[in-house]
Amino acid sequence: EPEVTQTPSHQVTQMGQEVILRCVPISNHLYFYWYRQILGQKVEFLVSFYNNEISEKSEIFDDQFSVERPDGSNFTLKIRSTKLEDSAMYFCASGSGGGYNEQFFGPGTRLTVL
Amino acid sequence: QQPVQSPQAVILREGEDAVINCSSSKALYSVHWYRQKHGEAPVFLMILLKGGEQKGHEKISASFNEKKQQSSLYLTASQLSYSGTYFCGTSTPGGTSYGKLTFGQGTILTVHP
Numbered sequence: 001e002p003e004v005t006q007t008p009s010h011q012v013t014q015m016g017q018e019v020i021l022r023c024v025p026i027s028n029h030l031y032f033y034w035y036r037q038i039l040g041q042k043v044e045f046l047v048s049f050y051n052n053e054i055s056e057k058s059e060i061f062d063d064q065f066s067v068e069r070p071d072g073s074n075f076t077l078k079i080r081s082t083k084l085e086d087s088a089m090y091f092c093a094s095g096s097g098g099g100y101n102e103q104f105f106g107p108g109t110r111l112t113v114l
Numbered sequence: 115q116q117p118v119q120s121p122q123a124v125i126l127r128e129g130e131d132a133v134i135n136c137s138s139s140k141a142l143y144s145v146h147w148y149r150q151k152h153g154e155a156p157v158f159l160m161i162l163l164k165g166g167e168q169k170g171h172e173k174i175s176a177s178f179n180e181k182k183q184q185s186s187l188y189l190t191a192s193q194l195s196y197s198g199t200y201f202c203g204t205s206t207p208g209g210t211s212y213g214k215l216t217f218g219q220g221t222i223l224t225v226h227p
Contacts, residue, residue: 031213042116043156043201043217056214091155098213099143099205100163102170105155 002026004106006092012112013082021077021109023092032075033093033103034067036060043091049075050098082113115139117204119218126225131190134221136202138183145178145185146203146215149196156201160187164207189223197225 005024013019025032034046047057049067066078075094079086089110095103117138124132136145144163147170148156160170162178162185170176175188189196199222203215 033213033215035215042219043203043215045214045216048214058214095213099215100161101213102158102161103146103203103213103215104158105148107155 004092004094004104006090006106006109008109009107010110010112012114015084015113016081019079019082019111021079021090021092021111023075023077023106024073025075025092025094026104027073029094029096029104031055031095031098031103032067032069033095034077035091035093035105036088037091037108038088046077046090079111082111084113087111087113116216117202117218119200119202119221121221122219123222124224126192126196126223128192128194128225128227130192130225131188132192132223134187134189134200134202134223136185136187136204136218138204140183140204140206142178142180142183142185143205143207145176146205147174147176147185147187148201148203149198150201150220151198159200192223192225194225194227197223199223 007022032049037043047061048055064080089108091108092106093103120135147159150156178185199220203217
């Protein structure tokens with residue numbers, strides 16, 4: 001069964017450093033998402049991506065964040081200058097049809113900012 | 115504004131039933147239900163669409179009251195594997211719905227032998 005994959009599973013970085021989180025969505029999906037979950041809290045939407053551009057973003061997704069689909073299979077989230085409060089689990093998800101179809105989550109990348 | 119889930123937690127014995135509710139103050143386009151086990155990713159269970167269509171897990175049922183903007187997830191004859199945190203995620207109608215999900219705070223379900 002096709003699944004979303006993410007790398008790395010755990011990333012430790014120093015405050016102020018740049019990180020890139022990588023995702024390979026399910027191959028025939030057209031809608032891509034990043035969500036994050038701070039330990040013990042609910043899942044929060046960051047950004048949606050469709051047709052090679054950002055379609056919607058939350059207030060969390062400020063100028064420090066960017067997304068890219070560089071080669072037609074990978075989908076990346078970059079945080080330019082990490083802060084302590086960026087420590088969270090970051091989930092990539094993909095879906096075939098926006099709000100009226102299932103979204104499948106990847107296993108997540110745990111980001112720890114020291 | 116996030117949907118509100120109730121109850122916050124529920125404890126069951128194997129074989130018992132449970133209902134988890136998800137309520138929104140906004141008109142909804144779809145409700146998505148996920149189960150998350152500790153340290154793992156949310157796993158898709160079911161989607162309920164405005165208009166009555168449902169897609170999802172065969173052994174789990176849910177309802178969607180569009181007028182009240184509420185959804186309920188029904189877990190019957192619970193098994194140990196049902197333990198986890200259940201989240202509802204909602205999408206709202208708009209000119210272009212790209213599937214942004216707003217999640218509730220979660221309901222912790224614990225099933226004991």
